[in-house]
Amino acid sequence: MSRSIRHDERGAMIVIGLFFAVMLSGFLYYLIGIGETIVYRETMQDAADAGAFSAAVVHARGMNILVLINMIMAALLAVLIALKLIETLIIGAIAVCAALAFVTFGATLAAIPPLNVARTAVSNVHRATQRVVFPLLRIGNRTARIVRVAIPPAATVRAYDVAMDDVYAPSPTFAFTWPIGIGRSLPTEDGDFRLLCRKGGEAVGEVVALPFRRIHSRIASWVRSATGSLAATFSEWFCSGSGGPPSYSYPIEFAIPEVDTPAARECRDCQGDDCEAICERSEQEQQSSQPAEDANPYDCPTRADGSEEPMCTQRAVAARTQCQPGSGPRKFDYVYQDAEMTRWYWREAIPNTDPVQYRDRHTGDSLSDASDETQQDRLNRAVRRTSERNPCLGAVGFPGAENWSWTWSTEDFTDLCGRNPPTMHPDYLLPGSQLPIGRDRAVSYRYRIIRRLFACHEERNQTLQVEGGSGVPSNTSDMRPQRMRARESDGTPIELGEDSFQVRMIVTGREPGAHMERGVELANWGRDVTGPGGTLALLRNFGEYSVAQAEFFYPSTDLRDREEWMWNMRWRARMRRFVPPFGDSGGSSCREMAGSGGSGSCAETSGFVGAMSDAIVH
DSSP, rough: EEEEEEETTHHHHHHHHHHHHHHHHHHHHHHHHHHHHHHHHHHHHHHHHHHHHHHHHHHHHHHHHHHHHHHHHHHHHHHHHHHHHHHHHHHHHHHEEEEEHHTTTTGGGHHHHHHHHHHHHHHHHHHHHHHHHHHHHHHHHHHHHHHHHHHHHHHHHHHHHHHHHOOOOOOTEEEEEEETTTTTOOOOOEEHHHHHHHHHHHHHHHHHHGGGGOOHHHHHHHHHHHHHHHHHHHIIIIIIISSSOOEEEEEEEEEOOOOOHHHHHHHHHOSSTHHHHHHHHHHHHHTSOOTTTTTTSOOOOOOOOOOOOOHHHHHHHHHHHHTOOOOOSSSSEHHHHHHHEEEEEOOOEEETTTEEEEEETTTTESSSGGGGOOEEEEEEEEEEEEEESSSSTTTTSSOOOOTOOOOOOOOOOTTOOOOOOOOOOOOGEOOOOOOTTSSSSEEEEEEEEEEEEEEEEEEEEEOOOOOOOOOOOOOOSSSSSEEESSOOTTTTTTTTSGGGEEEEEEEEEOSSSSSHHHHHHHHTTTSSSSTTTTTTTTHHHTTTTTEEEEEEEOOSSOOGGGGGGSOOOOEEEEEOOOOOOSGGGGGGHHHHHHHOOOOOOGGGHHHHHHHHHHHHHH
16 A cells, blocks of 8 residues: 655655755865865965065165175275375374484484385375275265165065965965065165275274284274274375375474574575575574573673664563463473662652652652652663573562562563562662762662563474375265165154064965855855855955065164164064054054044054954964
C-alpha cells in the first residue's frame, strides 16, 4: 500500500544536509577567502614596508654622500692649509730673527734672506695648488647641490621599483611615497666656508698631532683643535688666499721724542744703499740734542752767545707732549732735570694796617694788592734724574707738597707736575743769605721741581711686514660645505624625528578573488555582499591599500650637536610606526591646520584622526 507523500518521512535528512552543505560551502569560502586575504594583506604590507624602507635608505645614503663630499672638500682644503701653515712658520721664524736682532747685535738678521727665499718657494707651490683645489671645491659644492635635490625623486623611483617587484606580484598595482619626492630636497643648505676651513685645519692638526699621541691623547686633541681654530680664525689667509699673513707683532722700545731734523726725515724715507750712513748721522744729531749726563748743571748746552742749542730746546718742549702718561702706548724710563730752586720775596706787611697792606722791603713803596708781591726764582742746582715710572708720582717738591694732586704740564721751565710753589708763608721763611742784585733785605725759601723733561721710552708693537700674497679672489660662496637647515621654508623648525625625515609609502592592489565573493554570496542565499552597505564593502575599500612609514636619522645622543651631523657618515634608516601626516603626533601638519585661520585646533580633529589611525596604523 503506497504511503502518502504527506506522511512519507523518507529523505528528510536530505533537506537538512542540503542546508548544511550550502552553509559549509559558505564557511569554506570564508576560510579560503580569509587565507587569501591574509596572504594578500601580508604581501601588500611587505611591499609597502620594503618601499618605505628603501626610500629611507636612499635618503640616508644621500645624506652620507653629502657628508662624504664635505670630507673630500675639507681634505682638499687641508693641502692648502698645510702649505700656508708652513709659510706661517717661516714668517714666525723671520719675526723671531728680527726680534732677537736687538739682543744679538744684528747676528740673527743674516737668517732672514734664506728664510724669505724658502717662504717664496712655498708661496709659489701654494699658488699652483690653488689653481687645482679651488675648481675642485666648486665642483664639490655644485655636486652637493645636485645630490641635495636629486635624492628625494630618486628615493621615490626606488621605492616604486621595490614595491612593484615581482616578488610581491600580483597584489600591488601601484605605489608612491608621501610626500612625493619631486620638488623636495634633503634638509641641508650651503654652510659657512669658515667651518670648512676649520675642518681642513683639524685634518692638518691630525697629522701634526701624530707624534704627540705617544705622549698623551689630550695633547694630540689640543693640537688638532688648536690647528682647526687657527685656520678658522684666519680663514682668509689659510683658506681663501685673499688676505695677508696673520699679523705678528712684538714689543719694541722706542726712545722719544725724536727731534725732527732733515737727517731724521731722510732716514725714515731712505730705501737705498746709503741709508746706513744717513741714519747714523741722524742718530748722532739725536744724541747731541740731549744734555750730557755729567753736565753741571744738567741742562741744555749753550752756544757762544749764551743761547741754548735749539735742537735741545726743541727736544725739551716735545718731550712734555710725547711722554705724557696715558697718551698712547706705555711710557717708562723718564729722563728729567731735578732742579733745586730758591724763591726770593722782598715784601713786608705794613704794621697797624687793617686790612693788612704790603710794601716793598727795599724801596718801601706800597703794593696795591697782596698778589702784586715782587719775587724772583733762581736755579741753585740741576741734576739728572731717571724714573722708571711717572716721575710725578711721589716727586719731592717743596714743604707740604707731597700729598698735592698733580697735573701734567706741557709748558717748559715750569714744574712738570703742574705744582705751583706757594707764596710766602711763615713756615717757609728763611733768612736770606744771598740777596738778589740790588736788594739788601729779603726773605726766601728753597724748593724742588721737575723743571725740564728730556726723554722717555715708549713700548710699541712692531708689526712684521712680509711681502707677498696669493692674490686669489676672496669670493668663496660657491665653495661652501653642506650643513643642516634650521627651518623649513614655512618656518617650521627642523629636528630629528620630524616630518622632514619621514618617508610614508602607500601601495594599492587588486581586490581579493571575485570567485571568493560569489561563494560568499551563495552562502548568503544570493544576497549582494559587495555593493554599498554590503558585508565586504568597507573591508574591500581598506583592503586595496597598504601603508608604511620609515625615517632616515642620525644616531646622536646630543641633538644640539647639529654641526657634526654633516661631518660623520652615520646616517641610517629604520622603520617607524605609521602615523598619518595630519595626526597629532605627525608633526607640523596638524599645527598648520590649527594655525591657518580655521576655527579648530588639533584637538578638534582627534576623533576622526583617532578612528583612522586605529584602522590603518600598524
